[in-house]
Amino acid sequence: VTGTSSGFGRSMTEYALSKGDIVVASFCKPQVLSDLEARYSADKLPVLKVDVTRQEDIDETFTRTHSVFGRLDV
Numbered sequence: 001v002t003g004t005s006s007g008f009g010r011s012m013t014e015y016a017l018s019k020g021d022i023v024v025a026s027f028c029k030p031q032v033l034s035d036l037e038a039r040y041s042a043d044k045l046p047v048l049k050v051d052v053t054r055q056e057d058i059d060e061t062f063t064r065t066h067s068v069f070g071r072l073d074v
Helices: 007-018 030-039 055-069
Strands: 025-027 047-049
Touching: 007 030, 025 030, 047 055
Parallel strands: 025 047
Antiparallel strands: none
16 A cells, blocks of 8 residues: 555555555655554564655565565555
């Protein structure tokens, strides 16, 4: 989920986690989710710093997500 620090992205992240899903949280300031990181383990809520205006950041996020989980649901 991009933009997980606030608004719709944050709401979707909280909802998916509450249902037991794994959420790869991506945004520019990972420290903003410290409250959620305190409640969920890194295997349920991996947090990745991503600047969505940089293609190399996007590519790296997809690569890391696929290597850890074997797939990415969009």
